[in-house]
Amino acid sequence: xxxxxxxxxxxxxxxxxxxxxxxxxxxxxxxxxxxxxxxxxxxxxxxxxxxxxxxxxxxxxxxxxxxxxxxxxxxxxxxxxxxxxxxxxxxxxxxxxxxxxxxxxxxxxxxxxxxxxxxxxxxxxxxxxxxxxxxxxxxxxxxxxxxxxxxxxxxxxxxxxxxxxxxxxxxxxxxxxxxxxxxxxxxxxxxxxxxxxxxxxxxxxxxxxxxxxxxxxxxxxxxxxxxxxxxxxxxxxxxxxxxxxxxxxxxxxxxxxxxxxxxxxxxxxxxxxxxxxxxxxxxxxxxxxxxxxxxxxxxxxxxxxxxxxxxxxxxxxxxxxxxxxxxxxxxxxxxxxxxxxxxxxxxxxxxxxxxxxxxxxxxxxxxxxxxxxxxxxxxxxxxxxxxxxxxxxxxxxxxxxxxxx
Numbered sequence: 564x565x566x567x568x569x570x571x572x573x574x575x576x577x578x579x580x581x582x583x584x585x586x587x588x589x590x591x592x593x594x595x596x597x598x599x600x601x602x603x604x605x606x607x608x609x610x611x612x613x614x615x616x617x618x619x620x621x622x623x624x625x626x627x628x629x630x631x632x633x634x635x636x637x638x639x640x641x642x643x644x645x646x647x648x649x650x651x652x653x654x655x656x657x658x659x660x661x662x663x664x665x666x667x668x669x670x671x672x673x674x675x676x677x678x679x680x681x682x683x684x685x686x687x688x689x690x691x692x693x694x695x696x697x698x699x700x701x702x703x704x705x706x707x708x709x710x711x712x713x714x715x716x717x718x719x720x721x722x723x724x725x726x727x728x729x730x731x732x733x734x735x736x737x738x739x740x741x742x743x744x745x746x747x748x749x750x751x752x753x754x755x756x757x758x759x760x761x762x763x764x765x766x767x768x769x770x771x772x773x774x775x776x777x778x779x780x781x782x783x784x785x786x787x788x789x790x791x792x793x794x795x796x797x798x799x800x801x802x803x804x805x806x807x808x809x810x811x812x813x814x815x816x817x818x819x820x821x822x823x824x825x826x827x828x829x830x831x832x833x834x835x836x837x838x839x840x841x842x843x844x845x846x847x848x849x850x851x852x853x854x855x856x857x858x859x860x861x862x863x864x865x866x867x868x869x870x871x872x873x874x875x876x877x878x879x880x881x882x883x884x885x886x887x888x889x890x891x892x893x894x895x896x897x898x899x900x901x902x903x904x905x906x907x908x909x910x911x912x913x914x915x916x917x918x919x920x921x922x923x924x925x926x927x928x929x930x931x932x933x934x935x936x937x938x939x940x941x942x943x944x945x946x947x948x949x950x951x952x953x954x955x956x957x958x959x960x961x962x963x964x965x966x967x968x
Contacts, residue, residue: 605629611640618647682798687805687819690826690851695790698833701842702783705731710780714839716832718937719963722875725937727968731839732778733771734832737968739786740766741828745821746789748809749796754785762812764968797822820858827855831936852900852928859935859965860894860904864911866961875964876957879909889913891920892950892958898928908954922950924958934959937966 605613610633616622617630634641684692710732717726729737741763743753753759760766771778797804797818805819816824830847837844846852870876883889890908895901905915925947926934934944941959948955 607633607637607640610637611643614640614644614647618644618651684794684798685805685819687854688794688797688822690847690854691790691822691829692794693851694826694829694833694847695787698829698836699783699787699790701833701837701844702731702735705780705840707780709840712836712839714835716835716968718966718968719940720937720967722960724940725968729771730778731836732780732782734836735782735786736770736778737767738829738832739782739789740770742786742789742793742825744811745793745809745818745825748807748818748821749793749800749804751789751792751796754789760812761810765812767968793822820861823854823858826851827858827932827936830855831932831938846899846929846932849899852932853902856896856900856902856928856931857904859931859962860906862965863894863958863961864907864913866964867906867908867957868911870957870961870964876960877953881909883910883913885910885912886914888916888919890954891915891917892954893917893920893923894958895923895925895947896928896931897925901928906958908957920950922948922952922954922958924948924955931962934962935965937963 610630613622613626613630617627622630630644634644710730712731713728714731714734715726715728716734716737717724719725739754743751743755743759743766744761744763747753755766755769760769805817807818808815809818809821826847834844847855867876871878881890889910890913892906892908894904894906896904905917905920907913907915908921926944930939930945933939934941941956941963944959946955946959
């Protein structure tokens with residue numbers, strides 16, 4: 564039975580049978596339709612309103628093209644667009660995602676400038692703190708094989724160059740044991756235990772032959788921890804600690820000078836390691852280099868006297884009373900960290916005098932440090948010389964004799 568085609572309640576018409584579409588209209592049937600009027604380019608006001616979005620690169624490609632076409636023809640809009648683009652550049656500078664190399668240093672410097680450290684590191688301990696940190700940064704990424712890389716340590720002994728072959732780990736063990744001389748002067752633990760020799764060479768040989776720390780990468784941690792402890796201890800110790808004496812067996816140094824000496828040796832051996840693994844390594848900062856050279860210059864009169872007692876240098880030519888002006892050599896060190904020093908030639912107790920200067924030496928900073936480290940022989944050092952040849956030779960050999968294993 565067929566139902567009604569239309570509901571009496573709501574007038575809704577049920578769908579009827581499908582309709583068959585008629586034939587498409589012919590093309591001629593559209594001839595009578597009105598022509599479509601093309602849309603013209605956006606007006607000046609519309610384009611001007613898009614300048615902000617254009618500066619932010621938020622326009623569609625079509626809008627961008629239209630705005631940039633307009634800017635070539637409208638000077639006021641072009642000036643406004645340039646101003647908006649500059650403003651956006653200030654708000655959103657384009658920077659690399661990589662951290663700038665000096666960012667950490669600038670942040671630390673700014674922080675310390677606004678709020679100085681409550682417990683600052685003493686000035687005389689800063690070079691040691693810096694050089695141990697630089698060496699540790701070099702070691703941080705070493706693999707197991709690199710810790711066994713051969714390293715040749717060189718120094719000058721009894722007027723001849725001497726060397727000893729070890730490894731990267733062996734060098735760090737050497738630094739650990741000699742730094743411990745400073746630690747024992749401060750009442751800290753000696754890694755060699757007690758009793759242990761005070762002579763740096765004997766201590767190193769003992770460490771290499773029987774050490775509680777194997778000469779592998781495991782030696783890095785006790786060496787670095789000892790360095791941190793040394794710096795922390797002298798920072799908390801207060802005034803007067805720099806006058807403590809550090810015993811080196813056949814010699815001694817005030818604690819402040821010992822820290823400079825350890826900083827110098829750390830840099831020298833870090834350079835030895837870097838050379839062995841073919842890695843660039845920069846010299847210390849100029850101010851730190853100056854302190855190291857100043858220490859060497861102050862030690863030269865005593866080194867000259869020691870060489871005379873050992874028959875390795877000529878006798879003094881003009882002994883004077885302590886504090887009186889004696890024969891003097893003027894030492895000029897050029898480059899970062901350099902300066903001028905007057906060296907008493909005949910007695911460590913004599914005063915220096917410009918009027919009694921008998922010789923002059925001029926050297927480059929790094930060349931002098933290499934000489935004092937025993938890495939170059941005195942007769943091979945590049946040095947400008949003038950005056951008493953014997954005095955010049957004695958001072959150059961005395962500088963080389965400051966080196967040791």
